[in-house]
Amino acid sequence: xxxxxxxxxxxxxxxxxxxxxxxxxxxxxxxxxxxxxxxxxxxxxxxxxxxxxxxxxxxxxxxxxxxxxxxxxxxxxxxxxxxxxxxxxxxxxxxxxxxxxxxxxxxxxxxxxxxxxxxxxxxxxxxxxxxxxxxxxxxxxxxxxxxxxxxxxxxxxxxxxxxxxxxxxx
Numbered sequence: 707x708x709x710x711x712x713x714x715x716x717x718x719x720x721x722x723x724x725x726x727x728x729x730x731x732x733x734x735x736x737x738x739x740x741x742x743x744x745x746x747x748x749x750x751x752x753x754x755x756x757x758x759x760x761x762x763x764x765x766x767x768x769x770x771x772x773x774x775x776x777x778x779x780x781x782x783x784x785x786x787x788x789x790x791x792x793x794x795x796x797x798x799x800x801x802x803x804x805x806x807x808x809x810x811x812x813x814x815x816x817x818x819x820x821x822x823x824x825x826x827x828x829x830x831x832x833x834x835x836x837x838x839x840x841x842x843x844x845x846x847x848x849x850x851x852x853x854x855x856x857x858x859x860x861x862x863x864x865x866x867x868x869x870x871x872x873x874x875x876x
Contacts, residue, residue: 708812709812713806713807715827715833716784717732717832719733724764725765726768727766727767727790730785730786730800731785732786734783737872738778738874739811739874742779744760750808750810751808751809753807755774756774756776759787763777813875817871817872818870820841820842821870822845822869823845823869824848824868826852826865829864830862
């Protein structure tokens, strides 16, 4: 089974600067399968020339026929590298990538008891909060509290996604 999401739905954990490239480090793709330290070939990034590499090559000059190079190793974090001339900082990279989609393989999913996660997104579809696994009642309470305590100066609406919590088993 596969899933699709947009870069705009992901929240980068880190922005790294190397000698040749900059790269973004994202958390593991939601419910994605466990990856090896090599090239697995099961990710498709739409609308832009991309190549899969290994983590050790994140700062190696990218072949000019590709705009981006990505890596997912055993930590399952998604790393996306690009030339320093392509994007100079995190904001310009995320702005350029926000509507580009990632298609990936789901892992072998097993429900995690009666727990749920709530993902809260702004009107642009960007994730602004994700709960830890909670009971349904507690998840609803968190959403209510989040809505009541939200900064009213922030424009747009909030979108709440309730998702059953799964564990990826090998």
